[in-house]
Amino acid sequence: MSLLIVGTVAFDAIETPFGKTDKIIGGAATYIALSASYFTKKINLVSVVGDDFPSDTIKMMQGKGVNTDGLQVLKGQKTFFWSGRYHNDMNARDTLVTELNVLADFNPAVPASFQGSEFLMLGNLTPTVQEKVLDQLKVRPKLVVLDTMNFWMNVALDDLKRVLKKIDVLTINDEEARQLSGEHSLVKAAQKILVLGPKYLIIKKGEHGALLFDKEQVFFAPALPLEDVFDPTGAGDTFAGGFIGYLASTEDISFENMKRAIIYGSAMASFCVEKFGTERLLNLSQNEVDDRVQQFVELVQFDIELI
Amino acid sequence: MSLLIVGTVAFDAIETPFGKTDKIIGGAATYIALSASYFTKKINLVSVVGDDFPSDTIKMMQGKGVNTDGLQVLKGQKTFFWSGRYHNDMNARDTLVTELNVLADFNPAVPASFQGSEFLMLGNLTPTVQEKVLDQLKVRPKLVVLDTMNFWMNVALDDLKRVLKKIDVLTINDEEARQLSGEHSLVKAAQKILVLGPKYLIIKKGEHGALLFDKEQVFFAPALPLEDVFDPTGAGDTFAGGFIGYLASTEDISFENMKRAIIYGSAMASFCVEKFGTERLLNLSQNEVDDRVQQFVELVQFDIELI
Numbered sequence: 100m101s102l103l104i105v106g107t108v109a110f111d112a113i114e115t116p117f118g119k120t121d122k123i124i125g126g127a128a129t130y131i132a133l134s135a136s137y138f139t140k141k142i143n144l145v146s147v148v149g150d151d152f153p154s155d156t157i158k159m160m161q162g163k164g165v166n167t168d169g170l171q172v173l174k175g176q177k178t179f180f181w182s183g184r185y186h187n188d189m190n191a192r193d194t195l196v197t198e199l200n201v202l203a204d205f206n207p208a209v210p211a212s213f214q215g216s217e218f219l220m221l222g223n224l225t226p227t228v229q230e231k232v233l234d235q236l237k238v239r240p241k242l243v244v245l246d247t248m249n250f251w252m253n254v255a256l257d258d259l260k261r262v263l264k265k266i267d268v269l270t271i272n273d274e275e276a277r278q279l280s281g282e283h284s285l286v287k288a289a290q291k292i293l294v295l296g297p298k299y300l301i302i303k304k305g306e307h308g309a310l311l312f313d314k315e316q317v318f319f320a321p322a323l324p325l326e327d328v329f330d331p332t333g334a335g336d337t338f339a340g341g342f343i344g345y346l347a348s349t350e351d352i353s354f355e356n357m358k359r360a361i362i363y364g365s366a367m368a369s370f371c372v373e374k375f376g377t378e379r380l381l382n383l384s385q386n387e388v389d390d391r392v393q394q395f396v397e398l399v400q401f402d403i404e405l406i
Numbered sequence: 407m408s409l410l411i412v413g414t415v416a417f418d419a420i421e422t423p424f425g426k427t428d429k430i431i432g433g434a435a436t437y438i439a440l441s442a443s444y445f446t447k448k449i450n451l452v453s454v455v456g457d458d459f460p461s462d463t464i465k466m467m468q469g470k471g472v473n474t475d476g477l478q479v480l481k482g483q484k485t486f487f488w489s490g491r492y493h494n495d496m497n498a499r500d501t502l503v504t505e506l507n508v509l510a511d512f513n514p515a516v517p518a519s520f521q522g523s524e525f526l527m528l529g530n531l532t533p534t535v536q537e538k539v540l541d542q543l544k545v546r547p548k549l550v551v552l553d554t555m556n557f558w559m560n561v562a563l564d565d566l567k568r569v570l571k572k573i574d575v576l577t578i579n580d581e582e583a584r585q586l587s588g589e590h591s592l593v594k595a596a597q598k599i600l601v602l603g604p605k606y607l608i609i610k611k612g613e614h615g616a617l618l619f620d621k622e623q624v625f626f627a628p629a630l631p632l633e634d635v636f637d638p639t640g641a642g643d644t645f646a647g648g649f650i651g652y653l654a655s656t657e658d659i660s661f662e663n664m665k666r667a668i669i670y671g672s673a674m675a676s677f678c679v680e681k682f683g684t685e686r687l688l689n690l691s692q693n694e695v696d697d698r699v700q701q702f703v704e705l706v707q708f709d710i711e712l713i
Contacts, residue, residue, distance in 0.1 A: 187590060188590065283494060283495065284632065284633050284634055284635075285631055286631045286632060286633045287633055287634075304614070307611070307614040307615075308614075308615075308628070310631060316704070317631055317705060318704075318705065318706070318708070319628045319631070319705050319706055320706075320708075321615070321626045321628065324592055324593045324617060324624055324626070325591065325593060326591050326593045326594055327591055327594075328591075355708075355709070358708040358709075359708055359709070359710050362708055362710060389712045392710060392712060393712060396710060397623070397625075398624060398625060398626050399625070399626055399627075399706045399707075400706075400707070401625070401627075401662075401665040401666055401669055402662070402665075402666070403666050403669060403699060403703060405696045405699060405700060
């Protein structure tokens with residue numbers, strides 16, 4: 100089934116303890132789309148860049164099954180740029196530069212040919228921009244997943260809460276879950292957040308894995324223990340892309356299948372952090388993905404028969 | 407098979423955001439023995455207390471299958487006392503009081519009737535005291551598990567490293583693994599630590615679960631997401647007690663069975679933190695334990711068939 104992805108396509112410059120990059124390709128929608136492309140080739144992208152964005156990259160994405168008819172290329176304007184520095188433990192990062200550029204006035208337009216997309220991934224953006232996309236869809240998608248961050252909780256909480264009423268799955272990290280709910284316990288936080296609208300909540304805990312909640316159930320997926328986390332940029336978006344890409348490819352939005360989707364998302368994220376930026380996501384083989392998922396199976400599966 | 411437990415039997419006074427206790431029963435060996443008693447009734451305890459320690463508690467432990475012939479009760483002396491305060495996130499704690507008392511000159515004596523114990527749990531103690539127990543055993547146990555902490559890495563690293571050469575399983579937390587190995591990555595840390603002697607390493611990550619490593623494999627068990635962690639005191643020891651108690655009861659020290667043992671240990675630890683001190687460990691039913699283990703199964707199990 101077709102998957103509509105909305106989010107940033109951007110330039111990033113990244114410093115980690117392992118090195119630094121000049122401007123490389125980044126953006127939430129980029130990571131989401133690349134990750135999802137390993138599961139489905141019916142991807143529709145809504146985003147915006149300036150005319151400084153390389154057409155080769157757009158062609159590369161098209162080659163991976165991404166329809167870029169909804170990617171606005173604004174003449175004489177510059178692409179969104181973010182620069183950040185990670186520290187030794189990779190959990191904390193400093194933002195060095197944020198140049199909104201084309202993102203400042205982003206007015207998303209869903210092409211007519213994108214109508215009817217059954218799956219919608221709203222990458223991290225101003226909540227009102229996310230809402231504008233939802234409002235343009237004539238038929239509500241089968242599943243709407245929204246990613247957001249603490250920044251929007253600080254500056255646009257009412258907008259965010261309004262959008263939360265319209266979605267199915269919310270993905271945020273543990274600190275954001277605590278902020279949004281006012282609860283330290285993630286179990287209590289989840290219960291409060293599920294009252295705000297989403298039927299499912301995914302709490303991302305970085306190297307400590309991810310939790311999936313609905314009102315009755317909880318599922319936990321670990322992150323793969325890695326020798327090195329080279330660059331965590333985009334890991335959460337890559338996770339989301341694998342998650343919704345797998346769901347779109349299997350056309351099954353049951354809790355049981357969401358468990359599998361989270362494992363696939365975690366596997367994709369474990370590749371993402373192995374190199375700078377999107378590099379590791381560009382040329383994975385099906386075998387590499389399957390082997391990685393098998394590592395997750397071996398990591399957590401045990402066999403207990405209760406007496 | 408019989409299980410020999412060496413460690414502290416103590417008084418604790420605990421403050422958490424939920425309340426505070428006067429002197430209550432604590433100590434690593436107490437938690438280990440209570441937890442293990444749900445799996446095996448052949449428990450031999452080596453420890454020391456003063457004559458201020460309540461005989462009712464000793465009788466209670468005997469009632470749970472703990473042979474206290476190796477528990478020295480020193481006349482005119484006082485039991486080891488520790489007092490600590492936890493903060494909101496429960497991951498950090500301040501030690502308020504440490505009175506070593508009988509522990510200052512603890513000279514462990516293994517009774518003749520304890521010779522031949524097939525499983526040995528060396529709870530956190532001075533490494534030379536742990537070693538003295540090992541040296542008194544005429545037949546090496548089938549499995550030796552050792553718990554230690556950063557304090558001994560700071561003040562008795564050479565002693566600790568000597569003892570590590572004689573054990574099978576080391577249990578430490580993530581920060582201790584990093585300190586002992588000099589590696590931030592837990593995967594790299596594990597590889598270095600396994601060279602020091604232990605065949606297996608368990609890295610305890612508190613609310614983030616636990617990892618089991620041998621030289622070739624890794625297994626991850628989550629902690630159960632709880633509404634409230636009331637008091638984390640003793641959780642690591644309760645985990646260790648469930649782990650070795652399950653192994654002793656099943657007489658199987660394969661990696662596959664250690665996975666199960668870690669789930670049982672995690673289940674026991676999830677009870678421990680629900681009330682102050684040992685309270686929750688005193689009267690669990692087999693059904694409660696089984697239900698809790700079933701929750702772990704439901705928390706992590708998924709069903710992926712790779713194509």
